[in-house]
Amino acid sequence: MNILLLRPHPGNDQFGLGPFFRIEPLGLEYIGAALLERGHSVTIADLRFRPHAAAWVRRSRPRLVGISCLHALEYDRVLEIAREVRRATPDAFIVVGGHAAAAFCEPLEHDDIDAIVIDDGEEVVPTLAEVIEKGGRLEEVPALRLKTPDGWITTPSLAGRTCLDLVPLPARDLVARHRFGYHCLLFKPVWLIETARGCPHRCSFCSVWQLYDQSFRERSIGAVVEDFATTGDAIFVADDLFWNNPSRSFELASALKRRGIFKRWILVQTRTDVICGNSGLLEAWRPLAKDFDIFLGLEAASDGGLAGLTKDAGVRESVDAVRIARSLGYGINGNFLVDPDWTEDDFRELWDFVALHGLQRAGYTVLTPLPGTEFYRKVSSRLAGQPWSNFDMHHLLWEPHLGAKRFFELYAETWRRSILNTSGDKSLMDWIRQVRPSQIPYIARVLWRTQKMMKPGAYLREYEVTRPCAAKSLPCGAPHAG
Ligand code: B12
Incomplete structure (x- = not known):
């Protein structure tokens, strides 16, 4: 399955030293490694360098799009990107994850987003990809806030904290x-x-x-x-x-x-x-x-x-x-x-x-x-x-x-x-x-x-x-x- 993982530009960073600390999206790289292991085709696009999510969508034709939300200051930007992705590929499944998304997901519970991962991604995203590919029940994917016709629900937690050696290298x-x-x-x-x-x-x-x-x-x-x-x-x-x-x-x-x-x-x-x-x-x-x-x-x-x-x-x-x-x-x-x-x-x-x-x-x-x-x-x-x-x-x-x-x-x-x-x-x-x-x-x-x-x-x-x-x-x- 083609999967696109997006790292947004944080937006307003006119105070502080944010622009002088541009760090690689390590969380996405671990998730990427877990997905490659399962045979998926993965693209990571860092929108801090090439900002147009829609162009990345056209290029990678994804069935699943993951957007990372590390900091609370990025919530609105993440919603904008989800909207852009939705317009470019209405049928793709859009999932958001990362520290701020997991710690406090309410601002992301929006129509343009299908699910929010509320725990570590390297265990949850491959399961989600498998369920989407095989047409299984999304409610059974652990650690999600999931959009359903009856509103947002929380799926069961992971059995335990993800072992960091599950994916040894990003x-x-x-x-x-x-x-x-x-x-x-x-x-x-x-x-x-x-x-x-x-x-x-x-x-x-x-x-x-x-x-x-x-x-x-x-x-x-x-x-x-x-x-x-x-x-x-x-x-x-x-x-x-x-x-x-x-x-x-x-x-x-x-x-x-x-x-x-x-x-x-x-x-x-x-x-x-x-x-x-x-x-x-x-x-x-x-x-x-x-x-x-x-x-x-x-x-x-x-x-x-x-x-x-x-x-x-x-x-x-x-x-x-x-x-x-x-x-x-x-x-x-x-x-x-x-x-x-x-x-x-x-x-x-x-x-x-x-x-x-x-x-x-x-x-x-x-x-x-x-x-x-x-x-x-x-x-x-x-x-x-x-x-x-x-x-x-x-x-x-x-x-x-x-x-x-x-x-x-x-x-x-x-x-x-x-x-x-x-x-x-x-x-x-x-x-x-x-x-x-x-x-x-x-x-x-x-x-x-x-x-x-x-x-x-x-x-x-x-x-x-x-x-x-x-x-x-x-x-x-x-x-x-x-
Ligand atoms: C590296 C880092 C930075 C870097 C780079 C961030 C960047 N822009 O890429 C720098 C130094 C620039 C930075 C700056 C800031 N940071 Co910072 N940063 C971190 C730090 C230490 C590590 C993040 C990391 O890469 N971890 C390693 C990877 C492997 O873990 P991960 O990212 O959590 O990824 C996993 C999951 O979250 C999930 N996941 C991640 N992405 C995705 C995506 C999808 C789709 C899915 C499904 C799952 C998923 O799966 C991954 C694998 O398990 C975190 C601490 C933390 N524990 O998160 C703070 C942290 C995120 N930062 C924080 C803060 C407050 C800031 C600043 C505001 C601090 C400041 N004084 O200015 C600035 C904001 C800068 C800006 N304007 O953007 C807070 C955020 C709190 C919050 N609720 O918003 C944290 C949590 C630190 C803390 N202890 O409070 N930061």
């Missing part, structure tokens, strides 16, 4: 034509590798543990080593929580070394307390790449702030983790969450913390109730009418405590204190001196774009344009109605 050849388009800032091309999935922790803003019931699954060492051995020099590790299982992580590092694997760059994401308890593990991993960066969810500058996010770690761990990682030669990138309900003092506390611990490489996002979290359920009545593209963590979804104007002044000032501010401690010339001549135009573009994040007026204009109509009639500073 079908990366299916995106070979886009390989040189996948990059993280200056690292190009970049490969995305998954060694484990899920997280046992319970941070209130995160939808991952809530989707996977705090489970944590690992791929076998052999499969991961093979994946590292057959990919390129710059690796983004997709794991929600790297180094979570120390003994297995030691074993993986040894197996990679035995195979002679050495990369130019590796990026992993982990928690501060994982680093504090495992400096030996970090020592074992460090020789595996020339540059090795860690992305840390630092989130808040005080124990109270961290407790409010159910982080289950304190600022002591943040400070120690940064010290340990730096002493071993890791680069630290992090992120802090800025709460719309903050006072002026909260901003100052964050600035002082960043300055004291030299965290100017960290970034900042607006604390956002992401669909699929308890936090979202609690505040959803305040969010009525918000376009989904605003759920990118750079938009305000309700009027902040300080009023939008003052909030954005302080938010922009927070960014001005980062190394991205070319009028700050690190000038444009300092950046340019660090890169090769051929990279200068690109780094100039990145910096030009990021200066916008330091301009309160840019946020304020966007806020006025994109907030729901009902809220627009309120004077600035007045709380939004329900």
Whole structure:
């Protein structure tokens, strides 16, 4: 059967560094591998490079079209693509899946979509393809929200969590034509590798543990080593929580070394307390790449702030983790969450913390109730009418405590204190001196774009344009109605 898998362009990405992190659609590549194994003919089209879904439909003549929806900010875009596909091929079966679709599927329950996969795709999509091909009962395909003549229904769950070794390696050849388009800032091309999935922790803003019931699954060492051995020099590790299982992580590092694997760059994401308890593990991993960066969810500058996010770690761990990682030669990138309900003092506390611990490489996002979290359920009545593209963590979804104007002044000032501010401690010339001549135009573009994040007026204009109509009639500073 001909199957077309589509990765949408996320749409509104004018704030943040989204366009400078273009990562391969690994979920679709695993699903692609599972489908190829069953003898199907699979095309993956990355619409971030060639946007017209209808052209891909004409070329691949699919009976089944899968659209991925990784982030909540993509819901509206996914619906537009489903509409375009439906017009181009009215008889094809259209299924949507991916993190945001599985974590919160309601916005996708629309006539142009036939089903939504609410669990991992590599087990469900091949079963779905088989049932469509043989004309079986769709209600028996597990883990679906399914459109029926009587409305949307939920099919039975999978028997258990999908074993990650069900599909040992992704079908990366299916995106070979886009390989040189996948990059993280200056690292190009970049490969995305998954060694484990899920997280046992319970941070209130995160939808991952809530989707996977705090489970944590690992791929076998052999499969991961093979994946590292057959990919390129710059690796983004997709794991929600790297180094979570120390003994297995030691074993993986040894197996990679035995195979002679050495990369130019590796990026992993982990928690501060994982680093504090495992400096030996970090020592074992460090020789595996020339540059090795860690992305840390630092989130808040005080124990109270961290407790409010159910982080289950304190600022002591943040400070120690940064010290340990730096002493071993890791680069630290992090992120802090800025709460719309903050006072002026909260901003100052964050600035002082960043300055004291030299965290100017960290970034900042607006604390956002992401669909699929308890936090979202609690505040959803305040969010009525918000376009989904605003759920990118750079938009305000309700009027902040300080009023939008003052909030954005302080938010922009927070960014001005980062190394991205070319009028700050690190000038444009300092950046340019660090890169090769051929990279200068690109780094100039990145910096030009990021200066916008330091301009309160840019946020304020966007806020006025994109907030729901009902809220627009309120004077600035007045709380939004329900
Ligand atoms: C890689 C990644 C990115 C990359 C690239 C994403 C991209 N555009 O391609 C970058 C770094 C750019 C990124 C950015 C952001 N991200 Co992101 N990202 C991830 C991450 C870490 C891994 C995704 C991945 O590839 N996993 C590995 C593959 C194998 O798994 P998978 O994608 O889940 O695929 C499986 C299933 O979902 C399903 N499936 C997947 N696709 C499909 C399609 C079909 C048709 C079907 C049936 C099934 C299916 O089957 C697959 C195989 O089992 C996830 C974490 C996560 N656990 O999902 C966060 C995550 C998706 N990101 C998140 C967020 C919040 C963001 C940002 C908003 C963060 C920010 N501070 O700005 C930005 C948004 C950028 C933008 N404007 O688009 C949140 C989303 C939460 C939500 N509910 O919306 C997540 C869940 C992280 C988190 N802990 O909260 N992200």
